[in-house]
Amino acid sequence: MSTARKRAPSARSLETKAKILDAAELVFAERGFEGAALRDIATLAAVPVGLVHHHGRSKEELFCQTVRRRATEMAQIRMESLARLKESGDLTLYAILDCFMRAYITLAETEGAPWRAYGRLVAHVSSDPRWKGLTEECFDPTASAYLDEILTLYPDAERAAAAAGQVYSVSSMLAHRNSGWRIDALGEGHQETELERLVTFCAAGFEAILNGS
Amino acid sequence: MSTARKRAPSARSLETKAKILDAAELVFAERGFEGAALRDIATLAAVPVGLVHHHGRSKEELFCQTVRRRATEMAQIRMESLARLKESGDLTLYAILDCFMRAYITLAETEGAPWRAYGRLVAHVSSDPRWKGLTEECFDPTASAYLDEILTLYPDAERAAAAAGQVYSVSSMLAHRNSGWRIDALGEGHQETELERLVTFCAAGFEAILNGS
DNA sequence: GTCTATATGTAGATAGAC
DNA sequence: GTCTATCTACATATAGAC
Numbered sequence: 001m002s003t004a005r006k007r008a009p010s011a012r013s014l015e016t017k018a019k020i021l022d023a024a025e026l027v028f029a030e031r032g033f034e035g036a037a038l039r040d041i042a043t044l045a046a047v048p049v050g051l052v053h054h055h056g057r058s059k060e061e062l063f064c065q066t067v068r069r070r071a072t073e074m075a076q077i078r079m080e081s082l083a084r085l086k087e088s089g090d091l092t093l094y095a096i097l098d099c100f101m102r103a104y105i106t107l108a109e110t111e112g113a114p115w116r117a118y119g120r121l122v123a124h125v126s127s128d129p130r131w132k133g134l135t136e137e138c139f140d141p142t143a144s145a146y147l148d149e150i151l152t153l154y155p156d157a158e159r160a161a162a163a164a165g166q167v168y169s170v171s172s173m174l175a176h177r178n179s180g181w182r183i184d185a186l187g188e189g190h191q192e193t194e195l196e197r198l199v200t201f202c203a204a205g206f207e208a209i210l211n212g213s
Numbered sequence: 214m215s216t217a218r219k220r221a222p223s224a225r226s227l228e229t230k231a232k233i234l235d236a237a238e239l240v241f242a243e244r245g246f247e248g249a250a251l252r253d254i255a256t257l258a259a260v261p262v263g264l265v266h267h268h269g270r271s272k273e274e275l276f277c278q279t280v281r282r283r284a285t286e287m288a289q290i291r292m293e294s295l296a297r298l299k300e301s302g303d304l305t306l307y308a309i310l311d312c313f314m315r316a317y318i319t320l321a322e323t324e325g326a327p328w329r330a331y332g333r334l335v336a337h338v339s340s341d342p343r344w345k346g347l348t349e350e351c352f353d354p355t356a357s358a359y360l361d362e363i364l365t366l367y368p369d370a371e372r373a374a375a376a377a378g379q380v381y382s383v384s385s386m387l388a389h390r391n392s393g394w395r396i397d398a399l400g401e402g403h404q405e406t407e408l409e410r411l412v413t414f415c416a417a418g419f420e421a422i423l424n425g426s
Numbered sequence: 427g428t429c430t431a432t433a434t435g436t437a438g439a440t441a442g443a444c
Numbered sequence: 445g446t447c448t449a450t451c452t453a454c455a456t457a458t459a460g461a462c
Contacts, residue, residue, distance in 0.1 A: 009445085013445060016445080034245060039437080049448095050440090051445080058439085120340075126395060132394065135395070135398075140398065159401060163396050163400030164410055165414060166399055167389075167392055167396045168385040171385055171387070174384070175384035176377075182339065182380050183376050185353065186357065186360060187373035188373075188376075189373055197422050197425075198381070200421050201378060201419070203421070204418045205416075205417045205418030207417070222427085250456090252456095260429090266458080268427095271457085272456070
């Protein structure tokens, strides 16, 4: 068939492609899809512009690939965390949300720029209906798995209520990572924004709407 | 002085400027700052491109003016609502958050496109540090006033904790308005996303972190 | 204030040599 | 796969007639 893959790419090629994706995620995260220029990505990756087109196929494709690469890894980590939590038997709403959030926040706080950029990338993706397809592909499976677990704990709750709680929680988590400057400005001080506080907020809010539905 | 204002603009001029701002808020909301083209704004407003430059001075200035126009009105409404609430004497955390959120959600649900666009505009502004100055000017005074009221109810709470709650709450409110498609997708159904549910979530979460701090 | 014409820069994409 | 050169389109901004 004509759909057969070409022969495996060389090590050099893979390395170049990785460099391009590394640069792309920083630039896309910083400036958004429209604001990012392929030329800046090429410069940061220290490759000619042509190569960015060659590996990315198009700006839109490159953006999707960039998100997909991290999202795949993130989803895997989150599913493993959830599996471990289920084995531990400590299934509470707080524990499930903590599991979901800690998986990312830990990476962002310890693994440096790439994962910090990913948070902003996700914020761009999930605030623009343009990326609806990408969202469904990258985020929905994991979100649904966690949602199911929560609904098991609250069998009388409506799924729609839980879905709202999930979306509010994720947006709070993104604000926690991406809008620390807002919290500092309003709070008149600098703080290690604590993960516990975020999870406490979301768990209490979540429980309130699950019981009330 | 050379800072003296020129003579008052004609009625025609004010009308044109309003048309331009009306168009600008829709285009900026839809496509973000970078993605919006002054040409599209001009087309939508049915004026030549040159006029957009004349009234806006620059793309960045035009963006700020667009946000400022609605933000000023929003801030006034929110401050009046808060004053009325204080007179009523029914000062609870839930009532304060309901007051803050209902002020906007009502406009978005009853006043059509412009106020719905404003929600997305605010999301763009508060997710990009580039607009830090604009944020401080347009949103911080109102946010602080509500924050003070909440801290009066919880005198032992840290201001930093309340600031975090405020930021989480606002981001949840923006998600409520702007990411309804996400809630629908995860909830597998269409719903009148209810304001009560949002306020319940935020009030419960807020209280949990205020008591715990 | 209004509008036309144009200046200037830069974007994404492509063709083709190596 | 890699890289250079170039095509085409459209962006913001300005100068100047009305």
